[in-house]
Amino acid sequence: xxxxxxxxxxxxxxxxxxxxxxxxxxxxxxxxxxxxxxxxxxxxxxxxxxxxxxxxxxxxxxxxxxxxxxxxxxxxxxxxxxxxxxxxxxxxxxxxxxxxxxxxxxxxxxxxxxxxxxxxxxxxxxxxxx
Amino acid sequence: xxxxxxxxxxxxxxxxxxxxxxxxxxxxxxxxxxxxxxxxxxxxxxxxxxxxxxxxxxxxxxxxxxxxxxxxxxxxxxxxxxxxxxxxxxxxxxxxxxxxxxxxxxxxxxxxxxxxxxxxxxxxxxxxxx
Amino acid sequence: xxxxxxxxxxxxxxxxxxxxxxxxxxxxxxxxxxxxxxxxxxxxxxxxxxxxxxxxxxxxxxxxxxxxxxxxxxxxxxxxxxxxxxxxxxxxxxxxxxxxxxxxxxxxxxxxxxxxxxxxxxxxxxxxxx
Amino acid sequence: xxxxxxxxxxxxxxxxxxxxxxxxxxxxxxxxxxxxxxxxxxxxxxxxxxxxxxxxxxxxxxxxxxxxxxxxxxxxxxxxxxxxxxxxxxxxxxxxxxxxxxxxxxxxxxxxxxxxxxxxxxxxxxxxxx
Numbered sequence: 001x002x003x004x005x006x007x008x009x010x011x012x013x014x015x016x017x018x019x020x021x022x023x024x025x026x027x028x029x030x031x032x033x034x035x036x037x038x039x040x041x042x043x044x045x046x047x048x049x050x051x052x053x054x055x056x057x058x059x060x061x062x063x064x065x066x067x068x069x070x071x072x073x074x075x076x077x078x079x080x081x082x083x084x085x086x087x088x089x090x091x092x093x094x095x096x097x098x099x100x101x102x103x104x105x106x107x108x109x110x111x112x113x114x115x116x117x118x119x120x121x122x123x124x125x126x127x128x129x130x
Numbered sequence: 131x132x133x134x135x136x137x138x139x140x141x142x143x144x145x146x147x148x149x150x151x152x153x154x155x156x157x158x159x160x161x162x163x164x165x166x167x168x169x170x171x172x173x174x175x176x177x178x179x180x181x182x183x184x185x186x187x188x189x190x191x192x193x194x195x196x197x198x199x200x201x202x203x204x205x206x207x208x209x210x211x212x213x214x215x216x217x218x219x220x221x222x223x224x225x226x227x228x229x230x231x232x233x234x235x236x237x238x239x240x241x242x243x244x245x246x247x248x249x250x251x252x253x254x255x256x257x258x259x260x
Numbered sequence: 261x262x263x264x265x266x267x268x269x270x271x272x273x274x275x276x277x278x279x280x281x282x283x284x285x286x287x288x289x290x291x292x293x294x295x296x297x298x299x300x301x302x303x304x305x306x307x308x309x310x311x312x313x314x315x316x317x318x319x320x321x322x323x324x325x326x327x328x329x330x331x332x333x334x335x336x337x338x339x340x341x342x343x344x345x346x347x348x349x350x351x352x353x354x355x356x357x358x359x360x361x362x363x364x365x366x367x368x369x370x371x372x373x374x375x376x377x378x379x380x381x382x383x384x385x386x387x388x389x390x
Numbered sequence: 391x392x393x394x395x396x397x398x399x400x401x402x403x404x405x406x407x408x409x410x411x412x413x414x415x416x417x418x419x420x421x422x423x424x425x426x427x428x429x430x431x432x433x434x435x436x437x438x439x440x441x442x443x444x445x446x447x448x449x450x451x452x453x454x455x456x457x458x459x460x461x462x463x464x465x466x467x468x469x470x471x472x473x474x475x476x477x478x479x480x481x482x483x484x485x486x487x488x489x490x491x492x493x494x495x496x497x498x499x500x501x502x503x504x505x506x507x508x509x510x511x512x513x514x515x516x517x518x519x520x
Contacts, residue, residue, distance in 0.1 A: 012289065012293060013147055013148065013153075013292055013296070013306075014147050014153040014155060014292070016147060016148045017143055017144050017146060017147075017148070018143065018146045018147070018148065018150045018440070019440070019445050020148045021447075023143075023144040024451055025144060025416070025418035025419050025422075025451075026415070028414060028415035028418070029272065029274055029415050032273055032274070032415075033272060036273070036332070045332070046332070047330075047331060050331075050408070050409070057409075057411075057455070057458070059455055060452070060453070060454050061414055061452065061453050062450070062451065062452035062453070063450070063451050063452070064449070064450050065447070065448055065449055065450065065451075068506075070307075071148050071307060071310075072296070116458075142419065142422075142423060143422055143436075144419055148310070149315050151317075154288060154318040154321055155285050155286070155288035155292075155321075156285070158284060158285035158288070159285050159402060159404055162285075162402075162403055162404070163402060166403070166462070175462070176462070177460075177461060177462040180278070180279070180461075187279075187325070187328070188284040188325055189324070189325055190323070190324050190325065191284055191322065191323050191325075192321065192322035192323070193320070193321050193322070194319070194320050195317070195318055195319055195320065195321075200437075201437060201440075202426070202435070202436070202437040246328075273413075274407050274415060274416075276407060276408045277404050277406060277407075277408070278403065278406045278407070278408065278410045278460075278461050280408045285404060286404075331408050
């Protein structure tokens with residue numbers, strides 16, 4: 001499994017607020033896209049996990065906002081697998097416009113089954129990250 | 131079952147776009163809240179329908195926008211059961227700020243089971259509307 | 261100016277609802293992306309219009325939903341300039357998954373200045389569409 | 391100015407994801423509603439700040455998720471002014487369903503003028519919090 005991946009995101013009009021800037025809540029949607037695509041680029045697929053009864057739940061999320069993004073900006077999101085334990089995966093996220101770092105985030109995930117019981121992090125996630 | 135109901139909605143900051151106005155896509159979320167609350171005011175509950183395996187799907191939606199709404203406006207949404215057939219429910223929606231009509235919408239619903247098969251509209255919906 | 265354009269859209273997780281499907285309100289956000297990219301592919305840019313004090317406002321929007329889209333589906337949106345009058349632009353939208361038509365929409369726009377006064381549709385929009 | 395305030399929030403259908411739960415990004419929209427209403431309950435109004443050229447920007451946001459919220463849940467959000475410095479306001483947020491704490495957040499704001507220059511926190515915000 002890959003431990004880093006990068007995607008491009010075009011800021012959509014209704015993702016921005018009357019202040020004219022990308023709303024701070026939206027970066028967490030971008031971060032989720034980042035880990036979905038890291039997953040896909042590694043040859044796996046989150047939708048298949050869900051179809052198989054394995055759900056990712058966010059247990060902690062945070063972000064520091066350094067510069068605002070505007071409507072129609074073309075951004076670059078770097079997703080990094082930062083830490084993997086027996087029951088948690090932690091990614092770090094760096095959102096850029098050109099070379100300028102706009103924000104830096106961190107999201108901690110756990111995996112649960114359909115009944116909400118904590119599941120161990122799959123072997124292949126560990127393998128990529130050691 | 132009631133055939134008309136009214137709710138108040140406060141426009142949220144990230145529901146508005148860089149133009150400063152409520153984004154046109156959001157009124158369909160408001161309309162859905164309107165029918166949820168009409169449902170609840172009638173003594174029923176849409177979540178219970180879903181828990182029982184009955185899902186509402188939107189087959190057609192439209193809206194005419196007469197005046198814009200702004201962030202923090204307190205709006206009034208009137209939801210009206212407009213037409214009920216054996217397989218469809220059609221609501222009309224009127225969104226006001228004070229006495230001013232901001233937009234007028236119409237959404238047509240069908241009901242499906244977990245496999246996506248069309249289900250007949252429940253008796254109690256017809257009873258209210260004849 | 262182009263009169264047709266096509267883009268790909270990957271359905272995001274929080275764009276889908278507890279029923280598991282793309283929420284019906286979201287297609288209007290997709291349609292807006294479609295016209296933004298048609299605009300860009302024509303060598304113009306909507307953000308530049310706004311910076312110059314020209315705002316597009318939606319006066320009417322509608323959609324017919326034929327089949328549902330699911331999380332992670334890769335969709336194809338075809339945007340077509342359907343009609344241009346002295347004060348309105350009307351686009352048609354066709355959303356596909358592979359060859360399957362999922363929904364068909366129509367949105368009518370007017371242009372206003374910063375004070376909300378209706379502005380004539382620019383010459384170059386007419387030129388492409390005659 | 392008040393230093394604590396509580397509001398009720400009904401979870402909307404499209405705020406929940408295919409997992410059936412309130413999407414983690416949405417709590418930051420709720421938190422913003424919490425501080426808007428604390429503001430209003432204190433006799434002031436954030437929209438008036440913006441009309442006067444004073445904008446709140448989020449510089450840091452975080453949340454710990456303890457239990458999930460579901461569609462149609464009626465939640466209770468407690469907003470607390472946690473710390474005020476010369477250039478920052480920090481709120482804490484506690485989101486409950488009945489007596490059960492679902493999540494706990496923290497958002498740090500700065501104020502800027504139309505050109506994005508940092509502005510001092512107004513006197514009345516300090517007065518309430520000493």
